[in-house]
Amino acid sequence: MKVSAHAVARMLGTWQEGPGPTHQRLSDRLRLLVLDGRLSLGSVLPSERDLATALSTSRTTVGAAYRTLVDQRYVATRARARATVRLPDDPSPERGRTAGSAAIDLSFAAPPAPVEILHTAFATALEQLPRHFERHGYDRYGIAELREAVADWYRRRNLPTAPDHILITNGAQHALALLARTLLSPRDRVLIDHPTYPHAISTFTEARARLLAVAVTPSGWDTAQLQEAARNAQLAYLIPDFHNPTGLCMPTSVRAGLRLACPTVIDETMTDLALDGTSPEPFALHMPTAISIGSVSKSIWGGLRIGWIRATPSLLERVQQTRHATDLGTPVVEQLATAVLLNEHQTRRPSTLRQLRSQRDVLRAALTENLPEVQAPRPPGGVTLWATFPEPISSRLAAIAPDHGVTIAAGPRFGIGGAFERNIRLPYTLPPDQLGQAIDRLARAQRALARGVTGTHTPAPVA
Ligand SMILES: Cc1ncc(COP(=O)(O)O)c(C=O)c1O
Incomplete structure (x- = not known):
């Protein structure tokens, strides 16, 4: 693929x-774009002349930067080819290891499974499974039991919802991909939002959409900026409930006053992870046209791969028409087990929330001790801290951290245009001792x- x-x-x-010299800064930055996955393998780089013009620099500078990348084997050139x-x-055999210990993975922001609760739910699901055997098992919208359980999850939160407003998907990421394909x-x-969830950026980029980024700052969302940007957009995608990566929650006053002029997808994946108060009210209470997506990946377990879309039956009909091109439905046993879990209100387990609270404290204390110059405000919910370094070192830190036994997600993955080089996302989903060790290794x-x-x-996968 050619990159312009x-x-x-x-x-x-x-x-x-x-x-340092300009050409070296340029080759360093280009190398980080490769390591961070933003310039993907096999991409064809622009000509020296075009890049020099776009960067308002000399062709000699770009030529020298490209030659360095060829020498370092980050770029291949063949006669007359770009x-x-x-x-x-x-790679060095030491990659990803410190002496005698396995790497700690801070790139995934997802809690482990609640083992016994899942076992019991799957045992019940297996008992219920035979009543599905008479049918073919391809439920385009998901099985009735789960659509009803998800609708009830909304009704418990005071948002009237019927099962025909719900389409079951293979996780929230699948829900977003289906909506992008249908609407864009x-x-x-x-x-x-800027920053935002990295795979949302990939989804919209793959749909060849252009991104209008509106800042989410430590003080939250700016209503005027969102409304202005929405006037020029065909779709909005927001994560108002314990936003990934910052953990911020959009206040009721902002929700109630927001009038967006384009169709709006609201990602409610983190909704049930309120750590310091109650869960926020559903966004659609304020904006009845909102298309909501949700999932049990963070509140129960990512391995279930169950999510959903809440929208009008007519939009869901269009979504399921586009679905045929990639998949024909969601596994029935997982759907039955998730229905059991939702009906037992297992998405807000006090013990898990208590554990997350305490891990959040442990992680912040470890930062204060080992990296005191790093700022990491305490989020009201979700599973991540958004940490800010005084210097723009994020991509370089992500590229070296595995040599010290820890993998992290660099800030620029959560944004566009090379933003967030001073940030990294740090999940508090691991046990306290591992969090402490991980921060010690990061400081090294x-x-x-x-x-x-x-x-x-190269960048670790994220979730
Ligand atoms: C905001 C947000 N949306 C969607 C997803 C994807 O969720 P799922 O595992 O249900 O596909 C994630 C996972 O990290 C997320 O943080």
Whole structure:
């Protein structure tokens, strides 16, 4: 795939700042884009001349940067062919390890399964399964039991909902992909929170949409900016409930006053993870046209792969028409088990919320002790801290951290245009001892970076 000079310039953001020769800063930034997955393997880079024009720099600078990347084996060139992104082979055997211990994974923000509760739900599901055997098992909208259980989850939160307003999907990510395919055309503009959930960015980019990013700052959402951006957008995608990655929750006053002029998808994946108060009211109470997506991945277990869309029956009909191209339904046993879990109100378990609260405290205390210059406000819910370093080191830290036994998700993955180089997302879903060790290792990685050591690790998958 060819990447345009303007797209590369956008991804580079403000690359000119910093010490060292210009061509070296450029090659460093391009290398980080490769390591971070924003320039994907096999991408064809723009010509030296086009990139120099887009960056308002000299062709000599771009030529020198490209040559460095060829020498470092991040770019392949063949006679008369354009430069193509690759990765050096033969990684060092020490990659991903510190002496004698396995890497701690801080790139996934998802809690482990509640084992006994899941066992019991699956045992009940297996008892109920035979009543589905007479039918073919392809339920385009999901099985009736689960559609009713999800509708009831909304009704318990005071939002009247009938089962025919629910379509079951294979997780919230699948719900978003189906909606993108149904509602978007190439070059449509999509309003997103900035930062936002990385796979939402990939979904909209793959749909060839253009992104209109509206900042979510430590003080939250800006109603005027959202409304202004929505006037130029064909779709909005917001995460108002314990936003990923910041953990912020949109206040009722903002929800109640928000008037968006385009169809709006509200991601409620984190809704049940209120740590300091009650869960927020459903967004659709204030905006009845909102299309809501949800999931049990964070409140129960990601391995269930069950999510849903709440929308009008006519929109759901269009969604299920597009679904045939990729999948023909959701496994019945998982749906039955999730219906059991929802009917038993297992998405808000006091013991799990207590544990998350305490892990949130442990993680913040470990940061204060090991990385005191890092700011990490206490989020009211969700499963992540959004940590801010004084320096823009996030991608370089993510590339070196596995050498010290920890993997992290770099800030720029949560944004566009190279933003958030000072941020990393830190989940508090691991046990306290692992969180403490992970931050100790991260501090070591940061010290190595300060000594001038560089890492070469490619980005870890995130969720
Ligand atoms: C905001 C948000 N939306 C969607 C998803 C994807 O959820 P699922 O596992 O249900 O596909 C996640 C997972 O991290 C998320 O944080």
